[in-house]
Structures are given as structure tokens and as C-alpha cells.
Amino acid sequence: MTTTIEPPELIEPEQPGGPAGHGPDSHGHESEHAEHGPSGLLKWLTSTDHKVIGKSYMITSLVTFFISGAMALVIRAQLSNPTSSLVNFQTYNELFTMHGSLMLYLFAGPFAFGGLANYIVPLQVGAPDMAYPRLNALSYWLYLGGTSMMTLGFVVAGGAASFGWVAYAPLSNSINSPGAGTDMWLMSLGLTGFSAIFTGVNLVATIFYLRAPGMTMFRVPIFSWNMLVTGLLILIAFPVLFGAVVMLFCDRHFGTHIYSVQGGGVPVLWQHLFWFFGHPEVYILALPYFGIVTDIIPVFSRKPLFGYRGMVFATLSIAALSTGVWAHHMFTTGVVLLPFFSLLSYLIAVPTGIKFFNWIGTMWGGQLSFQTPMLFSIGFLFAFLMGGVTGVLLASPPVDFMTHDTYFVVAHFHQVLIGTTVFAGFAGFYFWYPKMFGRMLSERLGKIHFWLLFIGFWVTFLPQYVVGLKGMPRRVADYLTSNGWTGLNQLSTVGAMIIGFSFLFFLVNLVTSWRKPVPAGDNPWDGGALEWFTSSPPPHHNFTHLPPIRSERPVWDYNHPEHRKDEGHGEKRHREHEEKVGANS
């Protein structure tokens, strides 16, 4: 069935009575009636609606997150005592490999660009759907297939992949890592890689071509801007990964010698290819979450974003620089140009710093309200700052030579990635959940979730920095009492358990909101972007009408005509405008 879409009609804010059904508490769930097509399981299998696909992505990636988080708890339990025998060494290798792989490839990225972005970007730019709805559905099915395949590696003979999430050659060749689990891991990356590429294409095309009238590029909300840049980074990075994986598969099964010295190949080529994907991947994981926080902070500060254009250019420069820093993961191989990669890595701190100051500038002097999404966003600021600063340390080759492959690095990237994907990711989830499901989550449970997570986070990872500096290498399944690492490891394990415990409150929160729904209304947070103009959840093609789009906060302009700026945006023009108003009065 194919539907032809015409753009929604214009509603002027001055119109008496306003649009039917618009307002903070009107029409909760009636939009469900507008949906057509099959229902139930068949609806899930056949839907090309970006909202259904986005929700499927989110549920799948959250399930992956919980499976992978449970593996992390087993890993921490194993490390809580020296010479522990909770799991054997092979199982331990499989656990940390699958923990990293599931989290990085199959939770962090897909949750953002498959789940939240899929749902929110068309709404934010005023589009009826993604540009290629059927391609979007294909992305999800490839992702689901890939995720199932990687996870099912545990049940085949020989077990799951066990060479770390980076699969360095020659450890990943057919002699050192035989068995179907490794092949399933590789093929899973192939499938999910294509899934990501298709989503990237979709995001770029949607934001380029399906913006509503008046939604110029510099009025697109920062979350969608970041998703555009993420889409471009995906198009740069994932094809390289796919190529690398195919070559590794050929090495394993078809007798080529691309990564093996015996046949004239170069093992370190894998590292070059992998990290040329891998470092942009870090920003593919981080940029969407920066975008989430950038959308949340102005709403809960009740101010426009400070430095809109600065944010856009910072995002673009982070993306551009991130592609030139891959070999800072390879400093200790001795075959890379240290000054080049060190300098470019340091440079990334500049646009990231601009973002930080803009976030603080947005909060500065605002009417802050610390609801759950805002708490998580502020948690992100602290967590990411610590992770980012230790990242600047690691960009220095002398420091990296000392700390490479120790727990210092483990603590660094966990602080970066939990800061972004968990703190900012759940900030976005709490922020947009009312829009997606038309019901609120409990503030009390959300805040308990935040504080337990925040405390557990620091208790887990601060000791890991210290134990890393004391020399504990990563990926070891046991250590000696005489190493003196026991106390710090136990502290870290306690922290991990607190993190695990905090998610119980999240699950209880979800269950409560389903059993005793509290209607959310269209715009529970008084947000300013277009997604808050339509009903919660939105009707089949998102909008029945749209406000005039004259700034990056069209819904704020519509709901607060007293603050409306008729043209332009950004603090400079706003100031000029106010000066003019002041001079006239």
C-alpha cells in the first residue's frame, strides 16, 4: 500500500482558537486511529513507519544492552578476587569480547542512529517519514539478524568470538581463533555494517531533502544536525570496516594472506583499517549523544541554545578531525607517525571544549529545573569531562606508551562511552519517552535511577584509573595477591553492582508507566523543536499541521508569542534585536 503525502497545512499562531486539539493536555492517544495497515505481529514485520522501526531498534538495542551489561557484571565478579575461578579463561575471553562487541556495535550506535534518530529526526525537521522507508525497514532487519547471529555465537561449538572487540590479526586468523563463533562475529559485523550504512544514507537524505518549508539548514535542531554529521561519518567509516572484515574472512577460509606474514601480508594493516573505522566510530557513538544533550539543556534552562552556529561548526570539525586520528590507537606498534596523530588528537579537544562552554553558557543565568532528563544530561557533562580529559592525556605518546593496554585506558573509554551512551542516551530516553508513548515516566524512580547510576559510575571507574597506573593490564582473567590490586578491584566491582542495581529502577519505571499510565500531553517539557508540536504519540505521517518555522525553536515561538523573534537566530542577532527594541522604547 502506498500513500501519497501532501505537506500539512499552515496554522498561524494568531488564528483565534488555534489549531484543533493543540495544547499541552489535549488528544492523548487518538492518533492511534490514524494508523492503517496490518496490526499485531504482521504490523511489526511489515511496518515502514519510522516510528515503529525506531521503537523496534530501541527495544532490540536495550535488550542487547542488558545482556551485555550482565556480562560486565560477571567480568567484574571474576575480577573481585585474585585467582578467582568463577569462569574459566576461555569463557572470560568470550565474555569481554562479546561485552565490548555488543555494547559498541550493537547497542551504542543503533540505539542512537537507529532508535532515537529514526524516531526523532523526521519529527524535528517536519518530515512525514524517513526519505527511504523501505530501506529503513531493511536496516532494522539486517540489524536484528546481525545481533542475533553475534549473540548466538555462544551456542556453537568452540564458543563465541574471543579475541577482543578489535579482532587484531593474527589473533583472529583461522589458526588462533578457529570455530564458527568467530565467523558469526565477522558476518554479523557485515550485516550490521550495511544496516548502519543504509541508516546513514536515510538520515542524510531526510535532512537534506525532507525539511519542512522554512526549516533552513541553520534552523534544524542540533540533534538532527549531529545525526546528519553522524550519517556522513557512517558513510566514511563503515565501508572500510566491511572491506576489512571481508578480507579477514578471505584470510580465514579462502587461502588469501592479506593479514598474515607467511604469504607476504601485513598484520598491522588490519589495525590501520580497523581503526580508520574505529575512531570515527567513537564519534558515531558520541555525536548523537552530544546532540541529545544539546537539545535537552536549553529546554530545562528555559533559554535558547547559546552558540547555535558554534555547535554546528564544532560538530563538523570534530567529525572531520576524527577521521585523521585513527593511529593514536596504534602508538605502541612503532610503525605510525607519532607527531601527526598526536597533534590531530589534541586538536579534537578544541571543538569539544567549544561544545562544553556552549552547554555551560546555555545553562548560565537560565531558570534551571532538574528533572530526570536534565539530571542525566548534567551527569553526562561530568562523566564525559573526566573521560575526555584522560583522553587528552592518552593523546600524548609518552603517556600512552606507559598506559597502553592497562586499566587506565579501560577506565578512560568507559567514562567516555558510559558518559555518552548511558547518561546522555537515557537522558534522551527519559526526554522523548512521553513523545513516543504518550505517557510519562515517574520522576521519583528516574531520579533514584540517576543517582544510583551516577554514584556507581564513579565508584566503578575511578579505582580503575589507579589500578591501571599501578600496572594492571586489561583483558586479564586473574592476578596475584602480591600485585596489590585486590582492594581497588573490589571497590570497582561494588560500583558495577550499584550500576546494575540502578537499572532495576529503570525497569520498574517502565513497568509502572505501562500499568498506570500518566498521560503526557503534546509538550510536557515545554520544548521548542517541532516534535513537540504534534500529538504524543504522533499520527501515522507525523503532522496534521505545522507552525510557521522562523527560528530553530518554532514551537517555542508559537507557544510563547511574547518572546517571538521574527527572523534570525543565535545570540548575536537576538542581542541586536533586543538593543533595537530597547532603543525604540
Next chain:
Amino acid sequence: MRINGLILSVIGIFFGIIAIFYWFTAYEEAGFLMLLGSAVLGLLPGGYYLWWSSRMRPLEGDLPEATMAEGAGVIDAFPGSSIWPFLLGMAALFAALTFIFGLWLAPIAAALGLSAVVGGVMESRRGGTV
């Protein structure tokens, strides 16, 4: 569209500069080629958008003063629901499994893939304006 072209071109030029600089300092082929590829990836669509942006009818989304009425008309045809992406995804899954567990899975992959491609194309034809 001009701004989009500019963004892509500037990214492409940046990668080009980095690629040249990298080649003459590191003398390492893999990274140089990947950077060069990224430069082309930015410059190809970026150059096209820049060339085309002055010739095309401007998108309503690019006009700061556009009203919804100006955007009236058909945006595009959006399929309401379709089973073919699911079948194509499963075909890809079975094709991947074929590489691991043997050729006996290939017919399933081929059957699924073929039906999905035919079904998807026919669906587009029936839809008319896709």
C-alpha cells in the same frame, strides 16, 4: 542546497589536505588511500550539489520565509507497509550463514532474496509514483 554542497566540499577539501600532508610525512599507503577516498566521498556529492544548487528550483526547506502553502503538492510516495524489506533482510542473514555453515543454506537465501527483489519492484510499480 548550496550550504549542503559547501559543507560536503569543505569536508572533502579538508580530507584532501590531510591526505597529502599524511602521504608526505608518513609514507604509508593504507591510511593515505583511505583519506583520499574520504576526500572523494566529500567532493563528489559536494561538487554536484554546488553545481546543481544554482540551477535547481530552490527547496521550500531552504527558503527562510517559505510558508506551508508554498510547499503544497505531493512530497513523495511513502509506502504504508511492506513485507519485502523483512524478506530481503532474512535473505541477507541466510546468505551470511551460507558462508559459515555451508552451501546447503544457499537455496533458502536465493529464494528469499529473489522473492523480495521481485516483490519490492512490483510493489513500487503498483504504487505508481515511487
